[in-house]
Amino acid sequence: MSYGFLDIATTPSVRAAQAEMGADAHWAAFSGNRAFDRFTDNEAHFLAARDSFYMATVSEDGWPYVQHRGGPAGFLKLVDDRTLAFADYRGNRQYISTGNLAANDRACLILMDYPRRARLKIYVHVEKLAVDADPALTDLVMDKDYKARAERIFRLRLEAFDWNCPQHITPRFTEREIEQAVRPLHERLAQLEAENRSLQDRLGKLGDA
Secondary structure, eight states: BBHHHHHHHOOOOHHHHHHHTTHHHHTTTTSOOOOOOSSOOHHHHHHHHHHHHHHHHTTTTTEHHHHEEESSSSSEEEEETTTEEEEEEEEESHHHHHHHHHHOEEEEEEETTTTTTEEEEEEEEEEEEETTTTHHHHHHOOOOOOOOEEEEEEEEEEEEEEEEEEETOOOOOOOOHHHHHHHHHHHHHHHHHHOOOOOOOHHHHHHHO
């Protein structure tokens, strides 16, 4: 049966490493179906909540490069069940990922949900487009409230994805997530303070009587 992500990742050297560690029988006995070559509603909801991801590419010389991409939540757009896209905004102008992808269009993305300890990894082929090449796609990926200059659009064609186990993922929270979590406490505190002031006013009036 298919295990899409590992079907791509498991090269002869990886098989040798598995054998060395006694794990080759475990994967050889896999009988499930994890082709995972089409995104479902589960991945769509996960992608819509992410405000960053990591993208790995490889240079002509074989050196890997991992780039952190960030933006408003959901800036990595689901175009259809086999396509992603995002606007590539101007950064430090090194263009390492852009150059690597011109030589080798394969990339691997890792998306993290630290509070829930979830990790999604995705193999894709990446196509670089001019900002005005596909107006409908540009309209989808551009955020008019995000104050940055888009230099290109990247369209990503899915090969396979997989979900990782939560082991070794330390929960971390953004400022927005913390604000949402403590908002009920602040609201309750404000309510209690208002009640306390009201009681003090009533006691003061009783004392004056």
